[in-house]
Amino acid sequence: RSALDQKHARGSLRNLSSRDAPCDQTRNGGGGPSCFRITDAACDQEFSRGALGHSSKQADMRLGLLGDIHGNALALAAVLRAAKENGMDALCLTGDFVGYYYEPDAVFELLSEWTRYAVRGNHEDMLLECLNDPAAADRYRRRYGAGIDHAIQRLSPVDIDMIARLPRSLRLEFGGKSLLLAHGAPWDTDCYMYETASATLWDRLGEAGT
Numbered sequence: 001r002s003a004l005d006q007k008h009a010r011g012s013l014r015n016l017s018s019r020d021a022p023c024d025q026t027r028n029g030g031g032g033p034s035c036f037r038i039t040d041a042a043c044d045q046e047f048s049r050g051a052l053g054h055s056s057k058q059a060d061m062r063l064g065l066l067g068d069i070h071g072n073a074l075a076l077a078a079v080l081r082a083a084k085e086n087g088m089d090a091l092c093l094t095g096d097f098v099g100y101y102y103e104p105d106a107v108f109e110l111l112s113e114w115t116r117y118a119v120r121g122n123h124e125d126m127l128l129e130c131l132n133d134p135a136a137a138d139r140y141r142r143r144y145g146a147g148i149d150h151a152i153q154r155l156s157p158v159d160i161d162m163i164a165r166l167p168r169s170l171r172l173e174f175g176g177k178s179l180l181l182a183h184g185a186p187w188d189t190d191c192y193m194y195e196t197a198s199a200t201l202w203d204r205l206g207e208a209g210t
Contacts, residue, residue, distance in 0.1 A: 095121025
């Protein structure tokens, strides 16, 4: 990740073909908007190992890779239209659904129509911190604007609970090949992996992906 412009909604469309494709993280039913409901088995994996693993048999699959939506529902709608036009079957979401912009509830509503595999970003960590620490909320507001405030006001308790359940990393298996999703780095949502990062940091990233 680089500067603030990359913190706005962005997406890229990728094709991955295999005999195996990951199972679904579905939207929680019931009244009002909600985020992602992770299955009971997945939650057990999350709490025991800190990362989820998904693998299930399915036909070849086209995946859209998308991150740093930051409450920008208008930009997300355009990206999702492109994803649909390009025949994407599911979305891999690398976190930062909230922050900066002001429609996180609409973001989750748009994503609810898709099969999706999601991890949290550093702005989800900020949101959860702010819920328990008014001083943190003030500090982040001065640095990042009022996006976290809008998330707190607009997201339901179910949304917040599901955000708290999102893992920091998610490994997907594709017919003997694996894909590791993370925001920043698998061990730190606020780690910035620039090209100039140290060899030690790149080595650690490589080890995390094996």
